[in-house]
Amino acid sequence: xxxxxxxxxxxxxSEVTLDPITNTLMRKGIRSIINPDDKAGIExxxxxxxxxxxxxxxxxxxxxxxxxxxxxxxxxxxxxxxxLISDRKFGGSDTLATSTILAxxxxxxxxxxIITGRQAIDGDTAQVGPQIAEHLGIPHxxxxxxxxxxxxxxxxxxxxxxxRYHRIRVKYPCLITAISGYGEPRYLTVAxxxxxxxxxxxxxxxxxxKDLLDDESIGLKGSPTKVVKSYIKEAKSQGTLLKxxxxxxxxxxxxxxxxxxxIL
Amino acid sequence: MDFNLTKTQKLLxxxxxxxxxxxxxxxxxxxxEEEKYDLELLEKMQKCGFFGIPYSKExxxxxxxxxxxxxxxxxxxxxxxSSGITISVHTSLCCYSINDFGNEEQKQKFLRPLVDGSxxxxxxxxxxxxxxxxxxxxxxxxxxxxxxxxxxxxxxTTNSGFADIFIIFAITDKASGTDGISAFIVEAxxxxxxxxxxxxxxxxxxxxxxxxxxxxxxxxxENMLRKEGEGFEIALKALDGGRIGIxxxxxxxxxxxxxxxxxxxxxxxxxxRPISAFQNTKFKIAEMQTKIDAARxxxxxxxxxxxxxxxxxxxxxxxxxxxxxxANDVTRVCVQLFGGYGYSREYxxxxxxxxxxxxxxxxxxxxxxxxxIAASMKI
Numbered sequence: 001x002x003x004x005x006x007x008x009x010x011x012x013x014s015e016v017t018l019d020p021i022t023n024t025l026m027r028k029g030i031r032s033i034i035n036p037d038d039k040a041g042i043e044x045x046x047x048x049x050x051x052x053x054x055x056x057x058x059x060x061x062x063x064x065x066x067x068x069x070x071x072x073x074x075x076x077x078x079x080x081x082x083x084l085i086s087d088r089k090f091g092g093s094d095t096l097a098t099s100t101i102l103a104x105x106x107x108x109x110x111x112x113x114i115i116t117g118r119q120a121i122d123g124d125t126a127q128v129g130p131q132i133a134e135h136l137g138i139p140h141x142x143x144x145x146x147x148x149x150x151x152x153x154x155x156x157x158x159x160x161x162x163x164r165y166h167r168i169r170v171k172y173p174c175l176i177t178a179i180s181g182y183g184e185p186r187y188l189t190v191a192x193x194x195x196x197x198x199x200x201x202x203x204x205x206x207x208x209x210k211d212l213l214d215d216e217s218i219g220l221k222g223s224p225t226k227v228v229k230s231y232i233k234e235a236k237s238q239g240t241l242l243k244x245x246x247x248x249x250x251x252x253x254x255x256x257x258x259x260x261x262x263i264l
Numbered sequence: 265m266d267f268n269l270t271k272t273q274k275l276l277x278x279x280x281x282x283x284x285x286x287x288x289x290x291x292x293x294x295x296x297e298e299e300k301y302d303l304e305l306l307e308k309m310q311k312c313g314f315f316g317i318p319y320s321k322e323x324x325x326x327x328x329x330x331x332x333x334x335x336x337x338x339x340x341x342x343x344x345x346s347s348g349i350t351i352s353v354h355t356s357l358c359c360y361s362i363n364d365f366g367n368e369e370q371k372q373k374f375l376r377p378l379v380d381g382s383x384x385x386x387x388x389x390x391x392x393x394x395x396x397x398x399x400x401x402x403x404x405x406x407x408x409x410x411x412x413x414x415x416x417x418x419x420x421t422t423n424s425g426f427a428d429i430f431i432i433f434a435i436t437d438k439a440s441g442t443d444g445i446s447a448f449i450v451e452a453x454x455x456x457x458x459x460x461x462x463x464x465x466x467x468x469x470x471x472x473x474x475x476x477x478x479x480x481x482x483x484x485x486e487n488m489l490r491k492e493g494e495g496f497e498i499a500l501k502a503l504d505g506g507r508i509g510i511x512x513x514x515x516x517x518x519x520x521x522x523x524x525x526x527x528x529x530x531x532x533x534x535x536x537r538p539i540s541a542f543q544n545t546k547f548k549i550a551e552m553q554t555k556i557d558a559a560r561x562x563x564x565x566x567x568x569x570x571x572x573x574x575x576x577x578x579x580x581x582x583x584x585x586x587x588x589x590x591a592n593d594v595t596r597v598c599v600q601l602f603g604g605y606g607y608s609r610e611y612x613x614x615x616x617x618x619x620x621x622x623x624x625x626x627x628x629x630x631x632x633x634x635x636x637i638a639a640s641m642k643i
Contacts, residue, residue, distance in 0.1 A: 031278065072275055188279050190313035190326035190336075197272040 001055045001172075003045045004106055005079070006116040006132070007038035009063055009070035013121050034070050037117030041178035043185035044147050045115050046078050052149055056080045058109060062090065062102055068201050075196035076188040082199070083109065087206040094223035095123075099131030104212035105204050107136065113155070114175040118143055129177035140175040141168055147176065267561070269335075276332055280339035283312060284347075292344040295470030296615050299462055301350060302470075303426065306384070314340070314351055316379030319363055323371055324380030330505075330567040334512035338560070341516025342523065345619035346470030348516060349626075352509040353422040354378065357502045357627075358385030361431050361447060365489045365498050374429055374449050386427035388418035388476050389499050396632050398499060399442040403478060405434035411482040412436070412448065414456075418476040420626070424459050425472030428452050432478065433499055436492045447495035449487040456481040467618035504577045505570060506627045511563040511583035514591035514623040518556045521598040521616040522549070528602055528611070539601070548601060552594045559587035578640035585633035588623035595620040 012033045034042070042059065049055040059074040061067050062085040071082035085105050093101065106114060114136075116129035126142070133140035146158040150169055157176055159166040170176075206213070216222060242253050258264045269277065287309075291302050309315065317333040319325025326332075333355060341348030362375045377383040394400040403416025414434050424430070430450040437444030450457060460475035489498055526549060529540040539545050562583035569576040595617035599606035606613050624630045 069271055069275055072271065073279075076275065076279075187283060187308075187312050188275075189311070190276065190279075190317050190328055190332065191321065192313075193272060193276050193279065194327045194332075196275075 001048065001052055001112045002110060003048060003055060003057045003113045003115060004109060004111045005038070005041050005045050005057060005059050005074070006102060006114065006129070007042065007059050007061050007070065007074060008035045008117070008120045009033070009061065009067040010035045010120050010122040032066070032070065034073060035117050035120045036180040037119060037178055039185045040180040041115040041117050042074055042077060042079065044178050046186065048147060048149065049078070058083065060085065060102065060105060060109070062086070062098060062105075071201045072196045073188060075199050076192040077186060078192060082201045083204055084201050085204045089206040089219050092220035092223060093218060094225035095125050095127040095131060096224060097218050097222035099128045099135060100217050100222060101209065101213065102128065103132045103135035104209045106132065107212060108204070108209065111173060113172050116175065116177050118177045118179045126177070129175060133175040136175070138173050138175055139170055140177070141170055142177040144176040144178050145181040273331065273335060277335045277339060280336045284340050284343040288340065288343045288347050292346075292470065292612065293609070293615065295344070295346055299464070299469045301346065301426070301472055305347070306350070306426070309347070309351070310381035313381060315354055315381050315384070316359070317355065319359060319375070319379040323363070324376045330508060330570045331564065334508060334563055334567045337509050337512035338516040338519070341513040342520035344470065345513055345517050345616070346468045348513040349422055349468055349471050352506065352513060353387055354385045356506040356509045357387035358429065358431050360505055361387070361489060361498055361502050362449065364501065365447070369486065370449060370489070378429060383428035384423055384426055385429045385431070386421050386423035387502065388421045388424070388430055388432045390418060390420045392417065392419050396629055399445070399496060401433060401435050401445055403432070403434040404438075405436050405446060405448065405483070407436075407485070410485050412485065412488070414448065414450070414478045414481040414483055416478050418478070420463065420473055421476050422471055422473050424474040424476050425462060430457070430476070431489070433495050440493060442496040443493045445495040445499070446492050447489040447498045448483050449489065450481060450483050454481050454483070467615070467620070467622050503627050504580050507580040507584040507633075508563060508566045508570060508576070510623055510627050511559070511566065511580070511587040514584070514587035514620065515556060515560045515563055517616050517620050517623065518552070518559070518587075518591040518594040521595045521613050522552050522556060524611065524613050525549070525598040525601045545601060548597055552597060555590045556594060559583070559590045562586055578637050581628070581633040581636040584623070584628070585630050585637070588620070588630060591620040591623050
């Protein structure tokens with residue numbers, strides 16, 4: 001089985017702190033990491049590789065040259081190959097253009113199964129994985145926590161929902177988006193790092209993919225998304241809890257508060 | 265000349281750092297207070313390959329070099345010096361002795377499980393009456409057929425509480441002085457090899473460090489490293505290399521304490537300002553980082569010299585002498601910057617200050633380092 005895992009290098013947002021003097025974000029020295037959901041995807045792929053003979057795991061990332069070190073990390077975890085997709089023409093791509101370019105690259109490499117992370121911690125859109133599947137015309141299952149092989153042509157996956165799990169059988173070729181659930185992804189090994197050092201990260205540029213791409217659908221031109229505002233979601237307080245009321249009293253109390261707040 | 269780490273070295277450094285923060289940091293205080301190393305942590309480190317870094321893949325090692333090893337020593341010791349010494353004694357004293365002085369059979373039988381992460385090693389040289397004067401050994405080894413019979417006692421044997429393989433030094437020819445010392449590979453569990461309880465200590469309290477009594481221990485002849493009388497040279501060579509690791513450990517302890525202090529002085533407010541706003545704090549931190557950087561470069565220089573098979577003995581002694589002094593100085597100043605909280609066990613800097621002291625003592629005291637350096641200068 002040929003498994004492709006899409007991954008992104010992101011700033012470790014758990015390390016971002018506020019400067020107590022200026023109250024601004026202290027970005028200096030923030031480490032870059034493999035996006036946690038993508039790392040969970042790599043772990044799932046490597047587990048399948050351990051179970052299934054003749055399985056290869058290839059990691060693919062679209063990003064700047066420095067993303068090569070994140071790909072090397074994936075190689076050190078035990079992945080077989082790595083591709084970096086990088087070109088100035090791809091700059092400014094939104095999720096749609098990114099998924100278009102990635103789909104072209106994945107098609108070129110060839111696959112039985114594509115695993116992406118659910119979402120990246122620096123954007124949280126969760127769009128790229130499903131978009132890739134649409135571009136490639138293959139089925140996809142998102143929010144997958146566990147993957148197992150079922151027969152010669154299918155997988156059984158455990159999809160996490162807010163209040164339940166779905167166990168789904170899906171035929172491959174297909175795409176799944178992985179979530180970092182329970183079970184930590186494996187560590188690298190020192191030997192793995194030295195093995196990765198001997199492997200080259202392969203590069204795909206615009207030239208390598210242009211036969212599969214339409215210039216109008218990549219980079220800024222191919223990006224219909226307009227960012228109106230970026231903000232951090234604030235946690236809401238629990239609100240007022242009224243206890244021990246009969247249903248009529250409860251309705252009255254709620255109505256009174258809605259009137260008080262000029263909501264009604 | 266290049267002071268930059270390669271991409272691979274940076275990846276390794278980052279890996280060691282993350283591992284230490286995630287796996288070791290939550291346990292460091294507990295291991296210190298309970299004076300007991302966490303064996304699950306030990307196993308995790310073995311799985312990640314921390315116990316065979318500079319050894320060849322041919323024997324199951326990670327295929328790295330001394331620089332890759334000292335990067336590990338620094339990052340691990342930044343968080344916990346006890347974990348640092350556990351790796352160090354295993355790697356640069358025990359494994360080194362077998363790797364560089366063992367024959368093929370000994371390497372296959374003993375080095376392989378040590379460097380592939382399945383067994384832990386230790387190094388028994390120091391005796392109650394043979395410290396800096398390591399030549400004054402009293403442990404004896406007498407040939408009896410196909411075996412040597414060892415008798416004596418050793419102290420301060422790091423890792424001995426859980427080690428599988430011991431390198432034990434003993435006298436085979438009393439009349440020849442240091443030329444009468446031989447080195448033996450002894451397996452844990454050999455009848456008569458008894459490991460005492462953990463020695464109560466000031467620092468590196470998480471590490472295992474016990475007395476070892478050797479009572480008529482029969483060791484097969486083929487477990488001798490090299491020939492009779494070559495043990496002292498093996499010990500000195502192992503310690504030469506070990507010192508680079510201790511230098512890296514000292515750099516780690518110092519940088520770890522400084523990192524804690526930097527975070528603290530930014531948050532701690534006195535007289536209406538974070539204490540980082542005071543010039544005294546800024547100057548202290550600038551001085552400390554400068555000294556640590558100098559020590560680190562000396563450690564890297566010694567590591568590179570070892571990898572390039574140059575004479576690294578004086579460079580190793582210099583890096584250990586300097587880095588251990590820096591570690592003691594820096595940790596003391598860090599405790600001072602923390603004030604009363606630095607003295608409290610709530611913060612890790614007091615532990616780091618206690619841990620720093622041993623780096624001036626073990627694997628050759630600072631005074632012995634000066635003897636080695638001066639001798640290399642023909643003085």
